[in-house]
Amino acid sequence: MEPLLHFTIPFLSFLLVGVQPKKAFLLSLLALVPDLDALFLVHRSFTHSIVCISIILLIAVLMLRKFKSGMLRY
Template identity: 45%
Template sequence: MDPLEHASIPALAYLALSSEPRLGVLTALVVGATFPDLDALTKEHRSYLHSFIPFLPTLLLGLHLGGPVLPFALGWASHLFLDFFTGVIPFAYPLIRRGYGIEIFARGGASGLRIEPKILTEYPDPRREYEISIGGSVALTLLTLVVTLLRLH
């Protein structure tokens, strides 16, 4: 999942669910939702910032302090949730490098529709370069910007 999708999905959810959305909360949410992919700059994508070891203390701090830390942590949670369904999350990295995720197949044909979930488990992929296709996400991002302008004015 690319950064535009990671930013847009929780932003749209916040804008849809909040009775009085605020730009500061939205900004903290989007920063929290996108920053874990800074892991791509390290030796392994989906490593330190995709682990619960730094995430859980941040969430607890956000629950205790409130302010921008809480929406930041919730954005981070949305990132981990979305990545869990598009690959693997190494929950205890670097203590345990193996990651887990769920891949869901929908198969249709003359015999009907079948939904087939499959548990993924693997080590994080070593990355030398970070390359993503964001073409399909541009429309989602534009929609998010329009909804943001409409909801925050």
């Protein structure tokens, strides 16, 4: 259930602020990255750290800058 919420909440949030559905889908996939450590049986360890979250945030910011044209209007 948790991975579903990790994806759904950002996806709906992106849609509410006007992000195109395809872009919202791709960006929302980043919310699942911290739970990938469950595949290695060490869930909630290194991927839930400040360092890893900072790297994920940096990737999200870079993706937003790439998709910026026409996505967010301020």
